[in-house]
Structure formats: C-alpha cells, structure tokens
Amino acid sequence: MITTLQIKEQIKLLQEQKEKILSRSIKEAVKEQYTTGFKKSISPKINNYKTLVKNAKQRAYIDAVFEVLLRKQVGNDNADVIMHFLRLSAKKNDFQRMSSAYAKFRDNLEMRQLIKFCSSVYRYKLSQDISSRFYGNISTYKSEMKYASSCEECGAIAFDIAVQMKRLNFI
Amino acid sequence: MTPDQIDLEIQKLKQQLEQQKEAELPIEEQISILQKQNWKSYKNDLKQELVSDISKISNNLKVQTSFKVVCEKYMTESEFERMISCFKLCSRTSNWRLLQKMYADRDVSVDNELISFFASFYRRNVLNKKDIYLKTTEKEKYQHIIADFAQTGIFN
Numbered sequence: 241m242i243t244t245l246q247i248k249e250q251i252k253l254l255q256e257q258k259e260k261i262l263s264r265s266i267k268e269a270v271k272e273q274y275t276t277g278f279k280k281s282i283s284p285k286i287n288n289y290k291t292l293v294k295n296a297k298q299r300a301y302i303d304a305v306f307e308v309l310l311r312k313q314v315g316n317d318n319a320d321v322i323m324h325f326l327r328l329s330a331k332k333n334d335f336q337r338m339s340s341a342y343a344k345f346r347d348n349l350e351m352r353q354l355i356k357f358c359s360s361v362y363r364y365k366l367s368q369d370i371s372s373r374f375y376g377n378i379s380t381y382k383s384e385m386k387y388a389s390s391c392e393e394c395g396a397i398a399f400d401i402a403v404q405m406k407r408l409n410f411i
Numbered sequence: 412m413t414p415d416q417i418d419l420e421i422q423k424l425k426q427q428l429e430q431q432k433e434a435e436l437p438i439e440e441q442i443s444i445l446q447k448q449n450w451k452s453y454k455n456d457l458k459q460e461l462v463s464d465i466s467k468i469s470n471n472l473k474v475q476t477s478f479k480v481v482c483e484k485y486m487t488e489s490e491f492e493r494m495i496s497c498f499k500l501c502s503r504t505s506n507w508r509l510l511q512k513m514y515a516d517r518d519v520s521v522d523n524e525l526i527s528f529f530a531s532f533y534r535r536n537v538l539n540k541k542d543i544y545l546k547t548t549e550k551e552k553y554q555h556i557i558a559d560f561a562q563t564g565i566f567n
Contacts, residue, residue, distance in 0.1 A: 266480060266562045273476040281468055289461050296453040304445035308438055408438070 302365050303327065305410055306358065309401050314354065322355060326362050335359060349394040357388035357398035361411060385411070474537055477563035482529060484559065486521045493519055494526060498533050507534070528553050536566050 306326065310319035325341035338359050345351035364381035389398040405411045412420075433441055482491050497513045510530055514523045527549075534543040550557065560566040 266484075266559060267564070269480045270473075270477050270563055270565075273480060274472055277472050277476055278469060281472060282465065285461070285464060285468065289457065292457055293454070296457055297450060300449035300453055301442070301446050303449050304442045307445055308441045311434075312438075404438070408442075 299330070299366075302362070305405070305408065306362065309404050310358070312404075313397055313401055314351070318351065322358055325355075326358065329359075330362070330366060335363060350397050353388050353391065353395045354397045354401070357385055357395070357402065360384035360388065361405070364411070473565055477560070477565040478533065478537055481556065481559045481563065485525065485556065486519075490519050490521055494521070494529065498530060501530075502534075502538055524549075525553070528556070532560070532566075536560075 303323065303326075307319060307323055310322055313319075314322075321344055322341060325338050329335045329337045338355065341355050342352055345355065360381045364378060364385065367378055367381070385402070389395045389402040392399075402411070433444060436444075479491060479495075482494070486494070493516060494513060497510065500512075501507045501509045507530065510527070513519065513526055519526075528545070531543055531545055531549070534540045535545065
C-alpha cells in the first residue's frame, strides 16, 4: 500500500520534472530564436563597419596632413584647436560647429580666414574621398578655398598652407 | 628633487627630443607617422563603437525573443505579430488607449485581459518603464505566465 505522503511526494517530483522540461523548452526556444535573429540583425552592422573602416583610413591621412601643416604654420596650440573642431564637425556631420572655432579667434582675421580655408578644404576632401550624404557641393568649397586664401593681408597664412597642400598634391 | 621627480623630468625631456626630431623630419615622413597614429586611434574608436553596438543589439534581442517565446505559448504567431505591432504603435504615439484597436480586432481570439497584462508587462520590462506596475489581480491570475517569463532568465 502506498501512503498518502508517498503519493504527495510523487506528485511533487512529477511537478518538478514538468517544470524542468518546460523551463528547458522555453530556454532552448529563446536560444534558437536569438541565434537566428542575431545573425540577421548583425550582418548590416558589420557591412556598415567595413565602410567605416575604409573611411577612417582615408580620414587618418587627411587629418595627418592638416595637423602637420597647421602645426608648422600656427603652432601646436592653435593647430589643436582647429583640428579639434574639424574632427568634431566631421564626426557629427555638422560643420556649423566650426562657429566655436571662429569665436576663439574673434579679432584675429588671419586665423579666421585660415579656419574658413581649412573648413572648406576639409569638407572638399571628405566629399571627394569619403562618400557621405551630408557632404557635397564641391564647387562651393572650391570657391571658398580660393577667396579665403587670395587676400594678401588676412589670407596670408591660408595662402602658405594652400601652397604646401598643392605641393603635396593634396588639393 | 626626489628621484621620482627627476625621472619625470627626464621623460619630459625625452618626449621633447622626440617631438623635435619629428619636427625636423621632412613633411612627408611627419605625415606618414601621424597617419599611422591617427589610424590606430580611429581603429580603436571604431572597435569600441562596434562592441558597444553589438552588446546593445544582443541585449535588445534577448529581451525581444524571450518576450516573443513566452507570448507565443499563449497565442499564435500571427496574433503575436498583430499584438506587437499594436504595442509599437502605442509606444511610438505614447498613447496606450490605442490598445482598444487590439481588443476590437476580430482576428485575435486572445482574451482582452491577457492582452492588457502583456501590454503592461511589455511596458515595464521591454520598454523599461519602471513606473508601470502589474495589477495584483493580474499577478495572481497570470502567475504561471510570470513564472514562464522568469524561466527565460531575462525578466525578474
């Protein structure tokens, strides 16, 4: 004869077994769906990453040219300021952020013209080398480059850098 | 001066020397050195971005799939899809009264109370709105579903 206690224990064991089976099935189902979903959602990210790597390689060269030439012309501190805002603007795809760089050189016309020149060259190079939907209107950049470096007084630094860039076949 | 301070000064001077050496190099070489440095830092940034993006995607996916698996235990796949699209509409418009659309949907044979329970669970645990609480009556009635959610290991 089986006692009521034994029956109760058996029921408990069976319930535990059932719960274990159910939990395993839920976990397994989650795992299966997760792996298939993960592959699907990660593939466009990885494709995008490949183009980002390509762009970063080109940007590394563009930034290096700017840094070296600016350091030579205007010193490390000023060059760092300009490069900071150029990088920030490129990262955020918004060159309105260069206005903070102009604000740093409120009364220095030479530097302001230099910033204008650098900003237009930077955008020109990015729109040429790196395909991005935010960059464009190459003729405007070319025109800006010309005007910013043509004045003998306020565009002197910009002119010097333009000469060196042309020597490096950069523009 | 302590020996540590002397070491620091020596390091500074060494850095200065290196910078001067670099400055004396022809422009092309300076550019190539800087290019390599820039590339290294950009690559690290990109790697970090990718890793954080992947972890975000995987966390999000874990939550979504666990919710889906448990819900599909109590309704068909098409019903779940209708329900989740309704939830998304509600969260996008931040108007959860649109759930009435779901209640009125004749193609969905799921109990309205159950849908309401799933909606509040979705808001609290998937959308992370911790100011949404499950009703005590719902908690009692749908204990088994809460247990299922707990079994996924994602929802507490």
